[in-house]
Amino acid sequence: MFPAFAKYRQSFLIGLQSNLVYRMNFAVRGFFSLFHLAVVFILWGAVYSQNESIGGFSFGQTLTYFLVMLVMQFFVGAFNEDYQISEEIRSGLINQFILKPINYFSYRFSIFLAARLVTGALILIPLLVAVPLLKDYLTLPTEAWRFFLLAPAMMLSALIQFSIAYCFGMLTFWFLEIQGFVILSMAIESLLGGQMFPLDLLPAWIFNAAKFLPFYYQTYFPTAIITGRIEFAAAIQGFGIQLIWVLVLLAVNQLLWTRGLRRHTAVGG
Template sequence: MMSAYVEFVRLRFLTMLAYRVNYYSGIIIYAINIGAYYFLWKAVYGGQETLAGFTVAQMTTYVAVSWMARAFYFNNLDREIANEVRDGSVAVQLTRPYSYLMVKMMQGFGEGVFRLLLFMVPGMVIACLLFPVKLPADPATWGVYLVMLFFSFLINSQLNLLTGLCAFYVENIEGMIRMKRVLVDLFSGVIVPIAFLPGWLSAVMQWLPFQAITYLPSAVFTGRTPLSQAGGVLGLQLVWFIVLLLPIVLMWRTARKRLFVQGG
């Protein structure tokens, strides 16, 4: 059965490979985003050495690695589930001898592997050539960060699954999908590092899974969080991965019983 799930990873990778225009345009778009945020933060610093514990070099690297990490963990599993519920194809999926949600996770991972190899890596090379990005020299930092990046994918995908499962309960979740995407980008630290948020809001973020997606892994990668504390970050990511499994299982059990097809 596991080999069948691996096949879904391969098929999604090949599907992504077929749309090369999206791939090339995506690298350009992400490079523009990194450049825009680089010059914005350069103006915010205004000659100061540090802000909120970030040096200029750390912030430059943080911006680049955060956007490139987003390229890996980002997927549209929520919209895919909503579309399949809307057109009725989810009913066919549920009759097949495999876990529907597991298939979605594998498809998302196949997309992530494609983005990692053919989007994130070349995009990071371009960012290093255009901007003063300082990558860590310690191989251990790279190894730990890759593990964290995998958990970032898992947690973000779990949030997407939760959002997508809402399509079993309401007829249209497009607004919910957009709201979720804004919340993830804002509170995960892609747009603004959590250290720059007001104290009360930063404290609230400690109790939400968003920081485990981007901010904490990127803080380790840039050196703001020492490598000796990386175990705590990995532990927190593991905790959120386990915690998010519960609502997914509960929602899925009830969603299958109340499925109604709107189209077909």
């Protein structure tokens, strides 16, 4: 147990260093997310100027939702892990992992955690600008259970995010280019993950169907818990489905890895 832990602790630390190199890129991305918040503010501000409440929520609650969603993306969202994995497969860098007693998934996951630590810290900088400006609007529910459930929901979300990115990376064994697939799935994720609008505004039948898809648990679920868009019973039920998706995705990852390796030819590696 402990030697294994030391192994992945090292890869976590390496990941931390290599992600700190790209701190400017992440910071630029964080800066531009402020513009996204401005779009949200203008669009929903115009919508709420004619309506007191939309789907039972006030302007402040909706704005809080989008702000939390943004923070969530930086704390648990996969950024370019799929491309990194794809690149390692294509360039033959994974050959060394086949030969060493290291689990590639765990190795990549520890780097993913390091990356989220860096991006999570960096999003706090634009937040320092945004929160004072928006403080009159921001409002969070006060029930204690929401704060207790947030951390486990975020951890499982991070696992789902990473697993999906890992799956797309694995596609490199079969396809030369995965960018098309990734951007296609980004469209689906941004929609069904609740980044475009709060999912509960969807017609009820679509919303209920979305609950059974993994995308719902990528960012929407933890965001809904902390911003009060989901009740206790629904949150517990959500945990069950989220856990099932984590297991399913882990199994798919393992399957793609073993199947992919069969196709893999380590030329000159």
